[in-house]
Amino acid sequence: MSKLPTTARSLPISLIRAREGVMAPIREMLSETGITEQQWRVLRVLKEHGPMDSTTLADRASLLFPSLTRITQTMRKKGLLTQTRDEHDRRRQMIEITPAGVTIIDDNMDQASQIVAQFKATLGEAQYEQLLDLLALLDPDNTAS
Amino acid sequence: MSKLPTTARSLPISLIRAREGVMAPIREMLSETGITEQQWRVLRVLKEHGPMDSTTLADRASLLFPSLTRITQTMRKKGLLTQTRDEHDRRRQMIEITPAGVTIIDDNMDQASQIVAQFKATLGEAQYEQLLDLLALLDPDNTAS
DNA sequence: GCATATTCCTTAACATGTTAATTGTTGTCA
DNA sequence: TGACAACAATTAACATGTTAAGGAATATGC
Numbered sequence: 001m002s003k004l005p006t007t008a009r010s011l012p013i014s015l016i017r018a019r020e021g022v023m024a025p026i027r028e029m030l031s032e033t034g035i036t037e038q039q040w041r042v043l044r045v046l047k048e049h050g051p052m053d054s055t056t057l058a059d060r061a062s063l064l065f066p067s068l069t070r071i072t073q074t075m076r077k078k079g080l081l082t083q084t085r086d087e088h089d090r091r092r093q094m095i096e097i098t099p100a101g102v103t104i105i106d107d108n109m110d111q112a113s114q115i116v117a118q119f120k121a122t123l124g125e126a127q128y129e130q131l132l133d134l135l136a137l138l139d140p141d142n143t144a145s
Numbered sequence: 146m147s148k149l150p151t152t153a154r155s156l157p158i159s160l161i162r163a164r165e166g167v168m169a170p171i172r173e174m175l176s177e178t179g180i181t182e183q184q185w186r187v188l189r190v191l192k193e194h195g196p197m198d199s200t201t202l203a204d205r206a207s208l209l210f211p212s213l214t215r216i217t218q219t220m221r222k223k224g225l226l227t228q229t230r231d232e233h234d235r236r237r238q239m240i241e242i243t244p245a246g247v248t249i250i251d252d253n254m255d256q257a258s259q260i261v262a263q264f265k266a267t268l269g270e271a272q273y274e275q276l277l278d279l280l281a282l283l284d285p286d287n288t289a290s
Numbered sequence: 291g292c293a294t295a296t297t298c299c300t301t302a303a304c305a306t307g308t309t310a311a312t313t314g315t316t317g318t319c320a
Numbered sequence: 321t322g323a324c325a326a327c328a329a330t331t332a333a334c335a336t337g338t339t340a341a342g343g344a345a346t347a348t349g350c
Contacts, residue, residue, distance in 0.1 A: 003254075003258060004189070004254060004257055004258055004261065005261065006193060007186070007189050007190050007193055007205060007206070008205075009277060010189075011167055011261070011264060011273075011276075011277065012164065012167050012168055012171065012182075012186075013186065013206075013207055014276075014277050014280040014281065014284075015160060015163055015164040015167060015280060016164065016207045017207055017280070017281075017283075017284040017286070017287070018160055018280040018281075018283035018284055019157065019160040019161065019164065020207070020284070021283040021284045021285045021286075022156055022157050022160060022283055023157055024285070026157065037157075041152070041157075041158065044149070044152055044155075045152050048151060048152055060152060060153075061152070061158075062158055062161045062162055062165070109149060112149055113148060113149055116149065116150065116156070119156060119283065122282060122283075123279065123282055123283075127279060128156075130275075130279070131156075131159075131276070131279045131280075132154060132156065132159050134268065134272060134275070134276045134279070135159040135160060135162070135163040135276075136159065136162075136163075137267060137268055138162075138163035138166040138167055138264065138267075138268075139159075139162040139163055139165070139166045140166045140169070141162070141166075142162070
């Protein structure tokens, strides 16, 4: 007869709580910029990889497609990115970060790096890297696993 | 000059993706019962610890209070739990699982256990436990850290 | 070529996440 | 006691998560 673990030792709940702990200082940082955590992810992916189509962006930013549709519309109105139809395949859409979007990243880069460094210090470099490896094993879309 | 990690090695994104991977089979299981992942958590906490007030429940199920308010209202209408005002402190509210709620847990217990076992097998018992320990370190509300 | 399936994206509907404001209740202290 | 702080819970408003359905463009097979 199998038994469930206690909720305190539940993997999904532990993941939520850890995420909550990690995001708290990041959300605090972003609250002053007027963008959300997801919009921050979109900006970072776009700056890191350059212009890309919506499908790739959704994949890299770990956003569901309906969410991305709304998010990009909001961000376009804010002037943080541009949306262009692909001329060869008019179903597709290319998305590109604007200078205003880059500015938001640049303005918060140092503080974000500091937050990351804080968590690395809490866990130690080795355990920090190991945590990332273990989390990757739980991701079905991770090619490495 | 500090630098942010690539989004692929970002801790928040890794946490999201891991959670997505873990929740996928659980959501699939729950889709047949008509309750959500959060409602499942509420039921499990209530069955594990017995009746409790809303604040304690929100804490244990890792739900924000406004979310819990809506969730308990929905679940009360479904007959999965009862809400009772505390007579000594009429601000408080006691929440208790109903037999119908217990039935949902019992009906899915075996399958849920199987899903947990699957992930333990994927990571190995030792790494699974270590992952939980590392995640606990990121939770600011965890007394052990 | 043409019907059909497939793909990319959007919209809809509902539930939850998140922050702030509000209501009702209890505690405190002058 | 009576104003005021503190607390529990709700409500509001907006953004996102999630599943399902729909629309426009392209690919495919005959």
